[in-house]
Amino acid sequence: MSRKTRDVLSVEWVKLELIRTAYATRGGLFAKMDPRMVIGWYLLLAVAPWMTHNFTTILALFVLTAASAALARVGPLVLGLFLFGFITDFLYAFLAAWLFGGDANTAIALIEINLKLATVSLASIAAFVSLDPEKLSTGLLALGAPELLAFGVSYGYRMMPILFEEFGIVFTGLRLRSAPGPRGFLGLRALWRWGTYAVQAFYPIFLNTAKSVRTTVESLETRGFTANQGRELRIARLSIGGLDMAVVGVTVVAVVAAFGLGTRWPLG
Amino acid sequence: MTALIELDRLSFRYPGADRDTLRNVSLTIEEGDFVAVIGGNGSGKTTLCKTFNGLVPHYWAGDFAGEARVAGLDTYESSVAELSGIVGYVYQDFQNQLVRPRVRDEVEFGPMNFGMEDFQARGAEAMAMLGIDHLAERFVWQLSGGQAHLTALASVLSMRPRIIVVDEPVAEVDPAGAHALYERLTQLNRDHGITVVVIEHHAEFISQYAKSVILMDDGAPVWHLPVAEAAARADELATHGIPAPQIVDACAALDVPGAPRTVAEAATLLRDAGAVPRLASSLRTDDAAAPHAPGRPVVTASSLSHGYRTVAGDLMPVLHDVDLAIHAGDRVALVGGNGAGKSTLMRLLGGLQVPRGGSIVLDGVDTRSRSSARLADHAAYLFQRPEQMFLKDSVRADVRLHPAGRGRPDADALVDRVLDRVRLTDLADRDGRTLSGGQQRRATLAIGLAMSPALLLADEPTASLDVASRDSVIAMLDELSGTIAAAVVATHDMHLVAEWATRVIVLEHGRIVADLPPRDLFADDALLAQARLVPPQIVALGRELGLDPVPLSVAGWRDAVAPTRTEAHA
Numbered sequence: 001m002s003r004k005t006r007d008v009l010s011v012e013w014v015k016l017e018l019i020r021t022a023y024a025t026r027g028g029l030f031a032k033m034d035p036r037m038v039i040g041w042y043l044l045l046a047v048a049p050w051m052t053h054n055f056t057t058i059l060a061l062f063v064l065t066a067a068s069a070a071l072a073r074v075g076p077l078v079l080g081l082f083l084f085g086f087i088t089d090f091l092y093a094f095l096a097a098w099l100f101g102g103d104a105n106t107a108i109a110l111i112e113i114n115l116k117l118a119t120v121s122l123a124s125i126a127a128f129v130s131l132d133p134e135k136l137s138t139g140l141l142a143l144g145a146p147e148l149l150a151f152g153v154s155y156g157y158r159m160m161p162i163l164f165e166e167f168g169i170v171f172t173g174l175r176l177r178s179a180p181g182p183r184g185f186l187g188l189r190a191l192w193r194w195g196t197y198a199v200q201a202f203y204p205i206f207l208n209t210a211k212s213v214r215t216t217v218e219s220l221e222t223r224g225f226t227a228n229q230g231r232e233l234r235i236a237r238l239s240i241g242g243l244d245m246a247v248v249g250v251t252v253v254a255v256v257a258a259f260g261l262g263t264r265w266p267l268g
Numbered sequence: 269m270t271a272l273i274e275l276d277r278l279s280f281r282y283p284g285a286d287r288d289t290l291r292n293v294s295l296t297i298e299e300g301d302f303v304a305v306i307g308g309n310g311s312g313k314t315t316l317c318k319t320f321n322g323l324v325p326h327y328w329a330g331d332f333a334g335e336a337r338v339a340g341l342d343t344y345e346s347s348v349a350e351l352s353g354i355v356g357y358v359y360q361d362f363q364n365q366l367v368r369p370r371v372r373d374e375v376e377f378g379p380m381n382f383g384m385e386d387f388q389a390r391g392a393e394a395m396a397m398l399g400i401d402h403l404a405e406r407f408v409w410q411l412s413g414g415q416a417h418l419t420a421l422a423s424v425l426s427m428r429p430r431i432i433v434v435d436e437p438v439a440e441v442d443p444a445g446a447h448a449l450y451e452r453l454t455q456l457n458r459d460h461g462i463t464v465v466v467i468e469h470h471a472e473f474i475s476q477y478a479k480s481v482i483l484m485d486d487g488a489p490v491w492h493l494p495v496a497e498a499a500a501r502a503d504e505l506a507t508h509g510i511p512a513p514q515i516v517d518a519c520a521a522l523d524v525p526g527a528p529r530t531v532a533e534a535a536t537l538l539r540d541a542g543a544v545p546r547l548a549s550s551l552r553t554d555d556a557a558a559p560h561a562p563g564r565p566v567v568t569a570s571s572l573s574h575g576y577r578t579v580a581g582d583l584m585p586v587l588h589d590v591d592l593a594i595h596a597g598d599r600v601a602l603v604g605g606n607g608a609g610k611s612t613l614m615r616l617l618g619g620l621q622v623p624r625g626g627s628i629v630l631d632g633v634d635t636r637s638r639s640s641a642r643l644a645d646h647a648a649y650l651f652q653r654p655e656q657m658f659l660k661d662s663v664r665a666d667v668r669l670h671p672a673g674r675g676r677p678d679a680d681a682l683v684d685r686v687l688d689r690v691r692l693t694d695l696a697d698r699d700g701r702t703l704s705g706g707q708q709r710r711a712t713l714a715i716g717l718a719m720s721p722a723l724l725l726a727d728e729p730t731a732s733l734d735v736a737s738r739d740s741v742i743a744m745l746d747e748l749s750g751t752i753a754a755a756v757v758a759t760h761d762m763h764l765v766a767e768w769a770t771r772v773i774v775l776e777h778g779r780i781v782a783d784l785p786p787r788d789l790f791a792d793d794a795l796l797a798q799a800r801l802v803p804p805q806i807v808a809l810g811r812e813l814g815l816d817p818v819p820l821s822v823a824g825w826r827d828a829v830a831p832t833r834t835e836a837h838a
Contacts, residue, residue, distance in 0.1 A: 176640060209654075224378055
């Protein structure tokens with residue numbers, strides 16, 4: 001066995017991918033848009049698939065969201081996880097149809113629902129990788145969400161890299177100092193050990209962060225967070241521009257076209 | 269000058285506590301003052317400062333008696349919101365104070381919450397005053413310690429406060445960063461008339477920057493004096509856990525009265541008193557400087573290079589072509605600014621990671637050939653923040669984790685022995701997190717020792733400690749060096765370098781620029797400037813007076829001046 005520094009599929013890579021996704025550092029088409037319009041755009045594509053049983057329409061909508069995900073520059077980790085879920089779901093659908101004596105129609109019905117789910121998932125991935133925490137929280141505010149929820153969203157993002165870093169260090173400590181053992185068949189013993197460490201890591205992480213959160217809460221108090229007079233100022237920063245109108249316009253046209261396509265050439 | 273903060277017979281008790289944290293405090297702070305609040309742990313410094321912005325008694329609702337007026341407002345009658353327009357508070361763990369994703373959002377957060385229309389202008393102004401405008405678009409987790417500290421300061425400055433309170437500014441940033449912060453505070457105080465209150469342990473910062481000093485003891489101020497008078501009371505300060513600056517000790521060692529504020533002042537004082545030690549050729553060179561045959565190699569690195577992926581996806585090189593051999597008996601201090609590659613080098617040496625290029629042989633084992641868990645039998649790595657080492661619910665369990673897991677038959681005896689050595693036997697059943705800063709460091713040392721490593725690696729073992737705890741950790745490292753073959757310490761602390769190390773490795777931009785004994789480092793002005801290092805006062809004083817070799821500690825100074833004293837008294 002020879003160790004080396006890996007750039008992908010390592011813990012460090014997962015951390016970087018999560019940060020890139022959360023903070024929308026890859027840019028992409030929707031990252032330049034007004035958050036309210038991104039959320040609206042997402043709702044449009046999240047609702048449309050449930051309005052039909054027409055397979056052609058569903059396929060067209062799926063292609064549309066897949067193209068959107070490409071334009072949003074979704075990273076490999078999120079995309080990989082999505083594909084994994086998507087493919088295993090399909091396999092499961094076929095297996096279930098075959099085992100329970102279903103025919104092609106059962107399989108198609110299952111594929112249809114999976115495709116709908118996949119469409120909605122892709123749309124949400126495309127929307128949320130494009131919203132950095134500040135935008136998302138301001139967007140939620142503008143749509144009438146309570147101040148606390150909006151702040152919670154942005155603070156959650158803020159804590160994410162810290163928790164990840166802390167977890168990495170504590171996990172490393174456990175790995176270095178706990179009893180080593182054999183890798184076992186297919187590395188299962190090692191995997192089991194790592195699982196145990198991951199659970200054990202929570203005790204120190206909770207205590208270490210609990211201490212720091214006290215400072216955060218006090219500081220929020222002194223900086224007028226509970227005075228809560230900034231809502232209008234924050235929302236006033238948003239503006240809907242040409243790009244927003246164009247993207248939503250094109251999407252509406254595409255969705256209508258998908259329905260049109262379905263009535264013209266129905267597949268099932 | 270007008271009084272800005274007036275406390276009149278103020279007492280406060282935290283809910284559930286059985287005694288008052290503040291006892292009958294009467295105190296006045298003038299507008300435009302630069303006040304240092306000092307005192308031992310638990311003397312009520314932080315609680316005192318939290319009465320200024322109304323966190324006591326509005327957020328911490330305990331028993332409050334007496335009166336506190338800040339800029340004419342009675343803090344009991346007004347709210348935290350009103351008071352935070354007047355008083356800005358920067359915490360010791362300032363990283364936790366940053367709550368927004370980007371620096372600009374962070375700085376505008378306060379004014380925006382209070383519905384101020386000009387929040388953008390205020391944010392820009394605060395950032396410009398501290399010279400961090402170029403960081404506006406950065407994410408807060410990308411900042412270095414010093415930058416994060418300035419951001420926290422800017423975020424309270426944007427409220428245009430009349431008073432700024434900074435809790436232990438030196439604790440979590442390197443010396444260069446701490447001096448930069450103090451320079452900024454001085455500028456705010458001088459140019460903008462902002463009253464500054466700092467809680468500070470380090471006498472050298474107090475004497476250099478503060479105008480007046482409040483000594484707290486057991487919940488009440490002992491006195492509030494101009495800094496010169498305060499510095500003259502060195503003995504009184506020492507009994508309250510604030511050791512005098514080294515230069516004051518140095519003068520005292522020669523029976524020269526006075527409390528110099530800077531090294532130059534101390535040198536003049538000593539020269540005028542005729543007490544300058546002669547070019548002390550009689551000085552024995554101590555063993556550290558004596559050449560000795562290197563022991564067996566403990567770890568060898570050859571043409572090491574390493575780098576990290578950034579969020580943007582490119583490879584950021586951290587180490588370039590580093591060759592290094594550490595031998596048995598070496599006590600190595602790794603120095604260099606933030607980002608020079610100290611932590612990375614240590615992680616590679618300990619086998620936590622493997623290098624992208626080159627190779628490392630640790631205790632006869634190529635680090636690539638074994639898992640980091642196996643390599644932990646050869647090298648112990650102590651993380652920078654002690655609580656990151658506390659994985660179990662008691663110090664004893666933490667110390668026991670490694671030896672017991674490896675099935676050492678003598679594990680329990682070893683744990684007892686190690687706990688005894690670091691003098692923590694009495695506290696061994698407590699959770700490490702509940703100990704004081706100095707005790708926590710000693711507990712992490714115990715964890716490292718119980719691993720019986722050939723190589724001990726410690727990241728900033730003296731960071732964020734007060735002077736007394738720092739000295740005790742240095743002394744402990746000194747005592748323990750016998751039990752491990754070699755130790756490497758990454759540090760900003762020049763006292764640790766001067767008093768403990770036998771070898772200093774200066775890293776800059778991922779390259780070793782010097783590898784030399786501490787005394788040679790402190791004699792090399794160009795190198796010191798290049799690596800942005802500030803030698804301890806005693807070393808600077810020794811050089812100023814032309815001592816050769818220069819003393820590295822106050823004890824060394826006493827030895828060096830001893831012959832002079834005997835002659836003077838003869």
